[in-house]
Amino acid sequence: MGEGERxxxxxxxxxxxxxxxxxxLSAERIAAAxxxxxxxxxxxxxxxxxxxxxxGGSFDLIAALKKAGELGKIDRxxxxxxxxxxxxxxxxxxxxxxxxxxxxARRRARQAAQREGCRISDGTLLAAxxxxxxxxxxxxxxxxxxxxxxxxxRWRIELAFKRLKSLIGLKEPPGFDERSAKPWILxxxxxxxxxxxxxxxxxxSPPALAA
Numbered sequence: 001m002g003e004g005e006r007x008x009x010x011x012x013x014x015x016x017x018x019x020x021x022x023x024x025l026s027a028e029r030i031a032a033a034x035x036x037x038x039x040x041x042x043x044x045x046x047x048x049x050x051x052x053x054x055x056g057g058s059f060d061l062i063a064a065l066k067k068a069g070e071l072g073k074i075d076r077x078x079x080x081x082x083x084x085x086x087x088x089x090x091x092x093x094x095x096x097x098x099x100x101x102x103x104x105a106r107r108r109a110r111q112a113a114q115r116e117g118c119r120i121s122d123g124t125l126l127a128a129x130x131x132x133x134x135x136x137x138x139x140x141x142x143x144x145x146x147x148x149x150x151x152x153x154r155w156r157i158e159l160a161f162k163r164l165k166s167l168i169g170l171k172e173p174p175g176f177d178e179r180s181a182k183p184w185i186l187x188x189x190x191x192x193x194x195x196x197x198x199x200x201x202x203x204x205s206p207p208a209l210a211a
Contacts, residue, residue: 050081
């Protein structure tokens, strides 16, 4: 539609939980979804938000990750700064990945820095050790494990689309004429239904989250 990714792109159904990756980490868009009655679980990068503490001052996420290294878990309030509006109060949930997943995440982070021609920071390497999420869900109703389980659902949906693209070649129709486009789409949906029973044998979450 000629727009960037937005958490509030479609109307909110009150009471729903919206799951999204770090592309959707926009304090303004998250606030719009929450104000409309939704809850959110969004993956976060350590540098793509203005992290604030309860006093309104800057919150050092990297320092918090370092401090929680031995425990391997963070569950605490956090605020996201917004332009021209009060900070958005949310909940920070972070879990340290297992060692094999940490090694792979660091490798990918170094490759990304190399492609961009920049030197990787210590903060990026440390953040790569963690699954970092923000959520509006209350800790009394949803534990850390519950929040991670919800985020795994987003990953399963992503894997489903990847399977559709790779196994049946799902993409936009070859033409815009409804007489040809509609049969093309229906044929691919039929193929998706035929292969769905085989999907149970495939992984349904990334290694870091599964562990």
